[in-house]
Amino acid sequence: xxxxxxxxxRKFIQNGVRLSLLLSLGTVTAAALRKxxxxxxxxQIDPFECTQCGRCATDCVMKPSAxxxxxxFALCGYCDLCGGYLKPDSINRDTxxxxxxxxxxAIERRFIEEPYFEYHINEDLCIGCAKCVxxxxxxxxxxxxxxxxxxxxxxCNECSIARVCPSNAIKRxxxxxxYLVKGxxxxxxxx
Amino acid sequence: MNNRTINIIVWALGAxxxxxxxxxxxxDPTADYLVSMPGAxxxxxxxxxxxxxxxxxxxxxxxxxxxxxETWPRFRGADFDxxxxxxxxxxxxxxxxxxxxxxxxxxxxxxxxxYKGLAxxxxxxxxKRSDMLRCFSLADGKEMWTRGYNLNIKRNHGMxxxxxxxxxxxxxxxxxxxxxxxxxxxxxxxxxxxxxAKDYESEIPLxxxxxxxxxxxxxxIIVTGGKALMIAVNCETGEKIWETxxxxxxxxxxxxxxxxxxxxxxxxxxxxxGGLVGVAADGPDAGKVLWETPAWNHxxxxxxxxxxxxxxxxxxxxxxxxxxxxxxxxxxxKFSIEVLTEYVPKDGLASEQQTAIYWQGHxxxxxxxxxxxxxxxxVCVDPKDPKKPVWxxxxxxxxxxxxxxxxxxxxxxxxxxxxxxIARPSTSQYIQLDQVKIIEDAHxxxxxxxxxxxxxxxxxxxxxxxxxxxx
Numbered sequence: 001x002x003x004x005x006x007x008x009x010r011k012f013i014q015n016g017v018r019l020s021l022l023l024s025l026g027t028v029t030a031a032a033l034r035k036x037x038x039x040x041x042x043x044q045i046d047p048f049e050c051t052q053c054g055r056c057a058t059d060c061v062m063k064p065s066a067x068x069x070x071x072x073f074a075l076c077g078y079c080d081l082c083g084g085y086l087k088p089d090s091i092n093r094d095t096x097x098x099x100x101x102x103x104x105x106a107i108e109r110r111f112i113e114e115p116y117f118e119y120h121i122n123e124d125l126c127i128g129c130a131k132c133v134x135x136x137x138x139x140x141x142x143x144x145x146x147x148x149x150x151x152x153x154x155x156c157n158e159c160s161i162a163r164v165c166p167s168n169a170i171k172r173x174x175x176x177x178x179y180l181v182k183g184x185x186x187x188x189x190x191x
Numbered sequence: 192m193n194n195r196t197i198n199i200i201v202w203a204l205g206a207x208x209x210x211x212x213x214x215x216x217x218x219d220p221t222a223d224y225l226v227s228m229p230g231a232x233x234x235x236x237x238x239x240x241x242x243x244x245x246x247x248x249x250x251x252x253x254x255x256x257x258x259x260x261e262t263w264p265r266f267r268g269a270d271f272d273x274x275x276x277x278x279x280x281x282x283x284x285x286x287x288x289x290x291x292x293x294x295x296x297x298x299x300x301x302x303x304x305x306y307k308g309l310a311x312x313x314x315x316x317x318x319k320r321s322d323m324l325r326c327f328s329l330a331d332g333k334e335m336w337t338r339g340y341n342l343n344i345k346r347n348h349g350m351x352x353x354x355x356x357x358x359x360x361x362x363x364x365x366x367x368x369x370x371x372x373x374x375x376x377x378x379x380x381x382x383x384x385x386x387x388a389k390d391y392e393s394e395i396p397l398x399x400x401x402x403x404x405x406x407x408x409x410x411x412i413i414v415t416g417g418k419a420l421m422i423a424v425n426c427e428t429g430e431k432i433w434e435t436x437x438x439x440x441x442x443x444x445x446x447x448x449x450x451x452x453x454x455x456x457x458x459x460x461x462x463x464x465g466g467l468v469g470v471a472a473d474g475p476d477a478g479k480v481l482w483e484t485p486a487w488n489h490x491x492x493x494x495x496x497x498x499x500x501x502x503x504x505x506x507x508x509x510x511x512x513x514x515x516x517x518x519x520x521x522x523x524x525k526f527s528i529e530v531l532t533e534y535v536p537k538d539g540l541a542s543e544q545q546t547a548i549y550w551q552g553h554x555x556x557x558x559x560x561x562x563x564x565x566x567x568x569x570v571c572v573d574p575k576d577p578k579k580p581v582w583x584x585x586x587x588x589x590x591x592x593x594x595x596x597x598x599x600x601x602x603x604x605x606x607x608x609x610x611x612x613i614a615r616p617s618t619s620q621y622i623q624l625d626q627v628k629i630i631e632d633a634h635x636x637x638x639x640x641x642x643x644x645x646x647x648x649x650x651x652x653x654x655x656x657x658x659x660x661x662x
Contacts, residue, residue: 105225139509
């Protein structure tokens with residue numbers, strides 16, 4: 001009789017733990033599903049509308065900005081003379097500070113093979129100033145462009161850079177399609 | 192608390208403050224910074240030298256063709272001004288374009304030249320890994336023959352980008368890796384070849400050679416860079432006539448040599464990487480520098496100098512360089528150059544790739560992407576003040592990096608996607624006549640036009656078409 005009581009108590013605790021785990025798992029799954037399936041909105045930059053004014057670096061509430069440069073490798077020309085990496089009329093085409101356009105040296109340039117170079121953005125160093133985007137858009141294929149990075153962005157209800165964006169390039173997009181990366185989407189024709 | 196204790200505390204605080212000040216002064220707040228030095232990209236040692244036998248490959252496909260009367264014999268046409276003087280009347284409303292023939296090409300931006308019913312284009316054949324001059328019948332696009340050489344190159348925003356120079360007797364080409372080939376025009380037989388980069392230890396320009404070679408009479412004029420700045424070669428024999436020294440070590444640009452006569456002297460004007468120069472074209476001092484200036488010095492220069500009758504020379508370049516107007520002066524056989532104005536692209540007429548047209552005392556050009564509010568617009572300026580547009584094509588009429596030229600009192604403009612715009616040349620306003628898409632799904636239609644007998648040759652990066660513009 002005493003033994004049965006002990007077993008029942010243990011079973012009760014075990015079942016309780018199982019139920020709690022199941023409930024927790026269910027809650028997490030439901031929350032994740034809800035996040036994926038519900039149409040919450042986040043802020044994002046349309047790279048085709050962006051005019052590289054530089055305000056993303058100065059007006060975001062996050063310091064440094066939640067806006068970073070991203071690189072669409074499929075569009076890149078892998079040029080030695082990269083308009084996004086080098087200052088216009090740079091003295092030399094190399095990695096010396098005086099030749100780099102990026103004020104924080106956030107772009108890493110690597111030689112691949114003649115005549116190609118690859119450019120990586122170091123997100124930790126990027127401040128979203130858009131200098132590289134302006135150079136790449138003006139003189140290259142436009143593969144470098146700005147995006148709001150959502151693990152940094154706090155998704156303000158009234159996005160402070162959207163308020164000052166001169167080209168209205170910052171808009172609300174569905175959280176399930178939170179990025180407008182060049183190459184992944186193309187400019188939709190205006191109705 | 193007695194005085195001794197107070198003194199100890201004061202001295203202790205003073206000592207701590209002193210230590211803190213020393214620490215503050217000694218500490219380098221940038222100690223954790225990495226210094227960006229050259230070489231971090233591990234740049235390679237350049238392309239391996241190739242043993243190129245210039246002109247080794249020849250194939251003949253046909254011999255008969257329809258001979259015609261007109262020519263477009265080189266870059267910017269017979270008079271180097273990009274204006275056709277043909278009396279053939281051309282359509283100003285194209286409707287459905289009459290594509291007479293088309294041909295697939297290797298990826299690139301090389302343009303065609305036309306000589307009496309034959310069209311010539313230097314192409315890169317990716318399958319055969321060879322540079323080849325291709326000769327087509329202008330009337331029907333039938334391929335007549337090819338002459339070329341094996342060469343391994345990789346795509347680098349296209350692989351071909353020059354226009355042959357054609358005369359009655361000779362054809363002169365310059366390939367992506369600076370290989371010069373001189374052929375007999377009548378049968379395509381090889382006269383001579385020259386490996387400029389190897390022989391003159393010169394640097395192959397970024398994205399390969401853009402210099403269109405020049406034949407002046409029976410003399411080939413080629414900018415080499417490296418051990419010489421410019422050379423003249425006898426087209427008949429391949430012998431060097433003169434070499435211009437290059438003490439400044441100026442480099443070959445994508446610009447081309449333009450003949451110019453001013454102050455009683457004929458000269459070759461060129462914009463190398465490093466400056467702007469005029470080289471004597473004839474006389475006992477042929478090949479000598481008549482004048483030069485380092486004032487125009489930019490890392491990439493594609494447009495060629497525009498030389499005007501009053502001695503003004505307009506230079507422009509892309510990648511943020513902007514433009515410069517200089518005044519050439521002659522006094523007792525001595526030449527001097529004065530910079531009249533220099534400005535960034537947003538402040539006046541500028542161009543990234545194409546050379547401006549000088550017509551009726553005005554300059555016409557399409558602004559680059561960094562041209563501020565005028566970006567990508569066709570702009571007309573008075574050379575007296577290239578910063579002040581006489582007119583622009585407006586925000587609703589923007590173009591790209593494609594070519595533009597004049598013929599039959601019409602201005603033809605090609606957009607990047609091979610949309611052809613026809614406008615009425617005017618020094619007072621932009622007058623658009625027609626706009627029509629010529630090549631479907633086209634990209635990077637940047638090669639200059641060629642026109643003869645009403646047949647207009649144009650191309651995008653992979654296809655050349657012949658459009659019949661005859662009325």
